[in-house]
Amino acid sequence: MNKKCLAPLLIVLTFALAACDDSKKGNYTGQGNDGGLPDDTVNLSNGGIPPARGKFNPETDVSYDTLQADTVYFAFDSSTIPGSERGKLQNVSEWMKTNPDHSLYLAGHADKRGTAEYNRALGERRALAVREYLVGLGVPAASLFTNSYGADRPAVEGDTEAAYAKNRRVQVGVVIRP
Amino acid sequence: MVVRVDALVSVGIGPITGPQGTMVTQVLSADLRRTSMITPAASGSGEYQASGDYSGTGLTGRLLNKKTGAEVFHQTFNGTGRAPIHEFADAITQAVTGIPGFASSKLAFISSATGSKELYLADIDGASARAITHDNTISSSPSLSRDGSKLAYTSYKSGYADVYLIDLSSGNRTRLAFFPGINSGASFSPDGSQIALTLSKDGNPEIYTMPISGGAPNRITRTRGSETSPSWSPTGDRLVYSSDDRGSPQLFASISQGIGELDHLVTGNSFCTKPDWSPDGKSIAFTTRLGGQFQIGVYDVTSRMAKLVTTGGGENPAWTRDSRHLLYDNNGHLYLLDTASSTHQSLPVDMSVTGCSEPTVSR
Numbered sequence: 001m002n003k004k005c006l007a008p009l010l011i012v013l014t015f016a017l018a019a020c021d022d023s024k025k026g027n028y029t030g031q032g033n034d035g036g037l038p039d040d041t042v043n044l045s046n047g048g049i050p051p052a053r054g055k056f057n058p059e060t061d062v063s064y065d066t067l068q069a070d071t072v073y074f075a076f077d078s079s080t081i082p083g084s085e086r087g088k089l090q091n092v093s094e095w096m097k098t099n100p101d102h103s104l105y106l107a108g109h110a111d112k113r114g115t116a117e118y119n120r121a122l123g124e125r126r127a128l129a130v131r132e133y134l135v136g137l138g139v140p141a142a143s144l145f146t147n148s149y150g151a152d153r154p155a156v157e158g159d160t161e162a163a164y165a166k167n168r169r170v171q172v173g174v175v176i177r178p
Numbered sequence: 179m180v181v182r183v184d185a186l187v188s189v190g191i192g193p194i195t196g197p198q199g200t201m202v203t204q205v206l207s208a209d210l211r212r213t214s215m216i217t218p219a220a221s222g223s224g225e226y227q228a229s230g231d232y233s234g235t236g237l238t239g240r241l242l243n244k245k246t247g248a249e250v251f252h253q254t255f256n257g258t259g260r261a262p263i264h265e266f267a268d269a270i271t272q273a274v275t276g277i278p279g280f281a282s283s284k285l286a287f288i289s290s291a292t293g294s295k296e297l298y299l300a301d302i303d304g305a306s307a308r309a310i311t312h313d314n315t316i317s318s319s320p321s322l323s324r325d326g327s328k329l330a331y332t333s334y335k336s337g338y339a340d341v342y343l344i345d346l347s348s349g350n351r352t353r354l355a356f357f358p359g360i361n362s363g364a365s366f367s368p369d370g371s372q373i374a375l376t377l378s379k380d381g382n383p384e385i386y387t388m389p390i391s392g393g394a395p396n397r398i399t400r401t402r403g404s405e406t407s408p409s410w411s412p413t414g415d416r417l418v419y420s421s422d423d424r425g426s427p428q429l430f431a432s433i434s435q436g437i438g439e440l441d442h443l444v445t446g447n448s449f450c451t452k453p454d455w456s457p458d459g460k461s462i463a464f465t466t467r468l469g470g471q472f473q474i475g476v477y478d479v480t481s482r483m484a485k486l487v488t489t490g491g492g493e494n495p496a497w498t499r500d501s502r503h504l505l506y507d508n509n510g511h512l513y514l515l516d517t518a519s520s521t522h523q524s525l526p527v528d529m530s531v532t533g534c535s536e537p538t539v540s541r
Contacts (some may be wrong), residue, residue: 125404147339152295
């Protein structure tokens, strides 16, 4: 870690500060002395941005209607945003430019195939990938919250490839009661 | 590969005195048969003779070796209901096979019978199934401590995936891990003092350990992929888990005290998740995807070879105390599998408890 050059260190510090801001907003901070902050900063070299929880209730304070058409779909066992889906995130970033006071709730999902834990992690990776992509388009990280439901909240029931394809997704919700 | 099936030991049952003697005989016979090593026989026949007296508050059991005429044990098992019968079955199993029985183990699992996923507890024969959560949210990924006194699981009660701890004797529930991101897939260390789990608080899903008394998590993995479903070695010094850092999910093992070198467990299958390390340390069961179907595999730690033990589908294997049988789920039903013979039997939980998955067994 002490061999890191200056540029990544600045990025790390920026993210660490962003994470501090996020954690102040959240009801749900982790147990222990660090209060849910990243336990160290070197982990950010993974390329990930630490996730954040909002102080809103995802069950009652999020509307999926506004940006429903921008639900991002994924290939089986993949958290890579397909090229064909990227235009949707461009739309989302533009919506955020005209609604800068809003926050988004990115809900990751997996299709039912596979074990619960693997699917929960896959949904999380998908939500975090969308978050990172939106940050790249200029959406402030502090206005993006993520969660994963694994395979437990399918959009469509059924054991067909068509159903599976509709369930491998990240829904873009607007926080309506921040 | 040669399948080794030991010759069965016959144990005659009877007389069992007391007002519920018939019920005791039935439960005891089923427990002994479930070991795959003992065949229960009528009173008066068999290499051993199990007799006893069952009252409302306990069972006094006696085991006789009929060849030598010697009494193997004469012991009182305290407790109400079926518990002392299961204890008697385990004592018989240990005495006649030298291998621990698992009739007294507790089983926890998830059922979606009410329309939402709730946590259930049952005896290992599927009897006495009862819901222990009524949260009307997603409950998932239960883990029983080895002594059966505590249960850790994932719940979305807060709106997010958090790990909760239930003390089964008091019924107290505490939220143990609730960092930003997902907190899930808890697994108890052999001594019950720690859990290993997946947290994504640092940017992607990684394995950590945490004391169950609370405190800062200790990071175990650092990759660009997702690490899930940790399971401890019986000595507690290593963890096995699934990682998709190299593409599709594979099994890896590393030390449980911090970030160490990863040992890739090559199973010959490209999609392996949900490992469970056997109590004797010799085997790791896992779920694998083959030709679009999910099956149970068993990895031999010594030979570093893996084999499939199901053909009709299965997920989420959990070892029993004898390191020979596995509980698993398939299409909403629970099964008990004998890995020595690759034969399985349905676990008859209450008919109303449907949509069962993710079994976990106390040891």
